[in-house]
Amino acid sequence: MDRVSYTPKPFTGRTVLFLLVAFFGVVIGVNLVMMKFAIQTLPGTEVDSAYSASLAYEGEIAAAHDQNARKWQVDAHVQRGPDGGATLQVEARDNNGRPMSGLKFQGRFERPTDRRADQAVTLAETGIGIYRGSAPLIAPGQWDLVLQGDAAGRRMFLSKNRVLLN
Known part of the structure; x- marks a missing residue:
């Protein structure tokens, strides 16, 4: 039987750079999509101004x-x-x-x-x-x-x- 020898390609700096850019690109992309959904579905606040609400509190009481x-x-x-x-x-x-x-x-x-x-x-x-x-x-x-x-x-x-x- 003939033996086939396999020599792996060298792991170059270009490959490392590509993998790092792809990894961080995916992470940043997912974060941007999640931020967009979070901002779109944000219901808002209970009061628009806590300061104004605190001033009106005695009147409410x-x-x-x-x-x-x-x-x-x-x-x-x-x-x-x-x-x-x-x-x-x-x-x-x-x-x-x-x-x-x-x-x-x-x-x-x-x-x-x-x-x-x-x-x-x-x-x-x-x-x-x-x-x-x-x-x-x-x-x-x-x-x-x-x-x-x-x-x-x-x-x-x-x-x-x-x-x-x-």
Whole structure:
């Protein structure tokens, strides 16, 4: 039998340079793609300016004390429709249990993980102390329901509750 001899090619500086450039090119390329996806899917921040939020904090505390002193009873009901929408109904009663009319309620479904999915709900008074509005298409899952009631241009009521929509 003839023996075939095999002599390997020498490992030159050009080969090493090519391998190093290819390796770091792949690493940098993957990092750039991951950065692009991270920036595109970044939901944002809870508040745009922490300084402004801290300045308004005392006002928020005073408004919460005022709201507690009023002892309003505000109940919200969310009904899912077969078309993927949700109807929000709010019943507002004063501290004596009488329905309150003439308030301007606003609702907002906020996604806890992504502010871009938030949906505002405009509520109209459909009866004495009953306010109703709808969100046309709202995905199933966990949402924060934020209710705000205004009277005479001043916020009188604010609540934030976690709801699960199926």
